[in-house]
Amino acid sequence: MTKTPQQEELASREYKYGFVTDIETEAFPRGLSEAIVALISERKQEPAWMRDWRLKAYRHWTTMTEPHWPNFHYGPIDYQALAYYSAPKKKTDGPKNLDEVDKELLETFERLGIPLTEQKRLTGVAVDAVFDSVSVATTHQSELAKQGIIFCSMTEAISHHPELVKKYLGSVVPSTDNFFAALNSAVFSDGSFCYIPKGVRCPLELSTYFRINSADSGQFERTLIVAEDDSYVSYLEGCTAPSRDKNQLHAAVVELIALNNAEIKYSTVQNWYPGDKEGKGGIYNFVTKRGKCIGVNSKISWTQVEAGAAITWKYPSVILQGDNSIGKFYSVALTNNRMQADTGTKMIHIGKNTKSTIISKGISTDHSNNNYRGLVKILPSADGARNFSQCDSMLVGNNCSANTFPYIEVKNPTAVMEHEASTSKISAEQVFYLKSRGLDMEESVSLIINGFCKEVFKELPLEFSVEAVKLLEMKLEGSVG
Amino acid sequence: MVTQTEKLNSLITDYFEKEQKLGAQLPEWMKELRQQGLSRFNELGIPTIKNEEWKYTNLSSLAERKFYIPEPQPFKELGELHEYLDPAEINVVFVNGDFHPKLSNLTDLPKGVSIVNLTTASAPGIQPFETHIREYQQKFSDPFAALNDAITHGGVLVKIDEKTVLKRLIHIVHVTCVPKENAILSPRTLIVLGKSAQAEVLETYMSCTPVGYFTNALTDIFLEENSVLRYTKAQNEGRQAYHIGTTRIFQKRDSLSENFSMTTGGMLTRNNLMIILENSGANTFLNGLYAVQGEQHVDNHTCVDHQAPNATSNQYYKGILNGNSHAVFNGKIFVKRIAQQTNSYQLNKNLLLGKGARVDTKPQLEIFADDVKCTHGATIGQLNEDELFYLETRGIHRELAVRMLCRGFVDDILNRISNPSVVAKLNKMLAPSFETFK
Numbered sequence: 001m002t003k004t005p006q007q008e009e010l011a012s013r014e015y016k017y018g019f020v021t022d023i024e025t026e027a028f029p030r031g032l033s034e035a036i037v038a039l040i041s042e043r044k045q046e047p048a049w050m051r052d053w054r055l056k057a058y059r060h061w062t063t064m065t066e067p068h069w070p071n072f073h074y075g076p077i078d079y080q081a082l083a084y085y086s087a088p089k090k091k092t093d094g095p096k097n098l099d100e101v102d103k104e105l106l107e108t109f110e111r112l113g114i115p116l117t118e119q120k121r122l123t124g125v126a127v128d129a130v131f132d133s134v135s136v137a138t139t140h141q142s143e144l145a146k147q148g149i150i151f152c153s154m155t156e157a158i159s160h161h162p163e164l165v166k167k168y169l170g171s172v173v174p175s176t177d178n179f180f181a182a183l184n185s186a187v188f189s190d191g192s193f194c195y196i197p198k199g200v201r202c203p204l205e206l207s208t209y210f211r212i213n214s215a216d217s218g219q220f221e222r223t224l225i226v227a228e229d230d231s232y233v234s235y236l237e238g239c240t241a242p243s244r245d246k247n248q249l250h251a252a253v254v255e256l257i258a259l260n261n262a263e264i265k266y267s268t269v270q271n272w273y274p275g276d277k278e279g280k281g282g283i284y285n286f287v288t289k290r291g292k293c294i295g296v297n298s299k300i301s302w303t304q305v306e307a308g309a310a311i312t313w314k315y316p317s318v319i320l321q322g323d324n325s326i327g328k329f330y331s332v333a334l335t336n337n338r339m340q341a342d343t344g345t346k347m348i349h350i351g352k353n354t355k356s357t358i359i360s361k362g363i364s365t366d367h368s369n370n371n372y373r374g375l376v377k378i379l380p381s382a383d384g385a386r387n388f389s390q391c392d393s394m395l396v397g398n399n400c401s402a403n404t405f406p407y408i409e410v411k412n413p414t415a416v417m418e419h420e421a422s423t424s425k426i427s428a429e430q431v432f433y434l435k436s437r438g439l440d441m442e443e444s445v446s447l448i449i450n451g452f453c454k455e456v457f458k459e460l461p462l463e464f465s466v467e468a469v470k471l472l473e474m475k476l477e478g479s480v481g
Numbered sequence: 482m483v484t485q486t487e488k489l490n491s492l493i494t495d496y497f498e499k500e501q502k503l504g505a506q507l508p509e510w511m512k513e514l515r516q517q518g519l520s521r522f523n524e525l526g527i528p529t530i531k532n533e534e535w536k537y538t539n540l541s542s543l544a545e546r547k548f549y550i551p552e553p554q555p556f557k558e559l560g561e562l563h564e565y566l567d568p569a570e571i572n573v574v575f576v577n578g579d580f581h582p583k584l585s586n587l588t589d590l591p592k593g594v595s596i597v598n599l600t601t602a603s604a605p606g607i608q609p610f611e612t613h614i615r616e617y618q619q620k621f622s623d624p625f626a627a628l629n630d631a632i633t634h635g636g637v638l639v640k641i642d643e644k645t646v647l648k649r650l651i652h653i654v655h656v657t658c659v660p661k662e663n664a665i666l667s668p669r670t671l672i673v674l675g676k677s678a679q680a681e682v683l684e685t686y687m688s689c690t691p692v693g694y695f696t697n698a699l700t701d702i703f704l705e706e707n708s709v710l711r712y713t714k715a716q717n718e719g720r721q722a723y724h725i726g727t728t729r730i731f732q733k734r735d736s737l738s739e740n741f742s743m744t745t746g747g748m749l750t751r752n753n754l755m756i757i758l759e760n761s762g763a764n765t766f767l768n769g770l771y772a773v774q775g776e777q778h779v780d781n782h783t784c785v786d787h788q789a790p791n792a793t794s795n796q797y798y799k800g801i802l803n804g805n806s807h808a809v810f811n812g813k814i815f816v817k818r819i820a821q822q823t824n825s826y827q828l829n830k831n832l833l834l835g836k837g838a839r840v841d842t843k844p845q846l847e848i849f850a851d852d853v854k855c856t857h858g859a860t861i862g863q864l865n866e867d868e869l870f871y872l873e874t875r876g877i878h879r880e881l882a883v884r885m886l887c888r889g890f891v892d893d894i895l896n897r898i899s900n901p902s903v904v905a906k907l908n909k910m911l912a913p914s915f916e917t918f919k
Contacts, residue, residue, distance in 0.1 A: 397851055398851045417859075417860065419842075
């Protein structure tokens, strides 16, 4: 494929969020041992039960081996070479309000387009910003508190709401769940905690913004969202990291709990640094995300736009335990250059009349490798379960690959499930039509791809939807034509 | 040597004893094949559910058994066979895994058609195919094809010469009538169609014994340029039988294969169907039907390997599950980087009638070329209550209504077979299953 000079220029456009913020961080020894785990706990001034929980997870982790079944390749990770804690150095005991937050840090978030200052409340989004491993600022807290909503960093939650954390932490993703979840349980440094009380419809979109800044540190954050009976919350998550030559590990855990009639909507726009054109550097995004519809009529929906990270390996799942509960998964995964993605979902139907929908769109360009892997499991107790899955892949260029591995396990004869998938390229007829209308190649392709992903984008909250479209356009610049 | 054969020895107790007796008179190429199969099987062993390819089919009950190789059956008229065989067709009969020319009617074969025992076939005539298969064997670690190689001491070669159009159906019947349980049978079939040749082959597996045994069948098919083969495999073995069947089809330029696979019998069935589209313009259809009940387990694994551009494959598998039966479908489509303009379709539909029925389906696409159209789909569901109600309002008893709807479900796929004689034979095998639908 020959590229015009303009396309060349576009293709070499750099990762917009690749800058490094020169900020003083607390030094922390590298490596991993029980002492390190205890040290993390100590630095965070955690109660004893939390430290013991971490140590238990660490001990289990040492008995596990790193899994290698996914359909991608990466070099060995040296877990002893990583620093497991990195926090912006605090001047005093920690900022009491935004004025005390490091100015440079605020500027960083400004540059990322994340409004942390409360004057910008017009945006209607409450933000918890996580810089390296530590939550630096949470906005709109007081407003949310009026309704009884708790939205704070995990560290705060552990000290202020230990009963809730004790009850729910690890109830969906146990610390023994898998290799990376165990690692996260042992060393997680911060994250967001969100609790919506009974009957409350959260008035704002809650949002967490993750940023990895330090080199040679892994990021291990933990998010826990609990929606009590009859409540509703929409939660957004965004991620970026500086461009570095070395691969960095991001192993997060997200747990969602929906009780009777509750609804949780979780949206992610993931744009970690994907490495350069030759595949050097970039984030390894090995994340465990799982939601549990415990109550009847509860609903959890995952919407994700995966456009970054050298390797994305995650399967946001829903355990449909309550009768009539609903699980949804909408995903767009775009891979370019040498990116690799093995992503999809798991829908586990346990309760009666449970329903799940899976819409997955994969776009693969350049030398990338894009995999959909999903599991729909209908257990014998799930009478009248219903599933619809659709996973479409689009290939742009002949050096990429797209694979689909759907697992469907039905153990109940009253279940109805449909699965469909397709793989194709952008049709020449469609491009010709658009070009004949005066659009250039790039605009045509962008339009077609937007149409391809529309079903997923329309599930995103408005601001994110716009961001996602832009992100996709930016990523595709120069790689098509 | 002794340590090397451990895995096979623990599965087949009398392997060494039989090896010496049978191995001595075999042609050189077959001895070599057996040796390679033996070491390959010992390397791989019986797979467990930890193996992704065998995730849903548990072979632990098979692995625990001790099998024996049955003595070659002396010539004996088998009365049961007559109702299956039509003298107007070319019948090739296997008894207990061994080819029986005397029970077959091979006397007046049309010109250009030869059907002989693999052991008597000339080495230069077979070797190119065997070498080709060996290369493939290394790529796919299939322990059961290796096991068949290790035990084989014969089999049949069906050869259709260039430009020969065979109108008569070739019916290969595998009958098992072993007196005592735990026999292992390794029937082997090699079908070669020359350039522009055409033929239709039906391979049926049946038993006239209620005891448990293990059929480990292997069929290799080579389609030269522009040839056309319609190939149907029907498995209607006893309810105690294990059946693991591997069919590998290698297709050259512009060749066409229309495959149909039906499973109604067996306790545990695994059909491996591998189609390798080696040159451009090769087309293939893979259709299948399974109707199982009770505690039956049926596993269909298909793999279509698009190695060249402009090839198409079409897959359609349907199944009815009654009782506590368990069906597995895994369809794989590989599209190599150079295989542009590939069209590949795959669909699996399951009808659940039984309370304890279970389905695991995994339609899988692995695509490395961009100019392709590939789709796959899977559905699992029940009979439509509205349709049943409509029939009942017309005075049709519910039981009959269920059968009528099942008939429709089955005919949709059976009607894709063009030869009425094959359809009639399959329907006959299906009849007992239909009686259980209600």
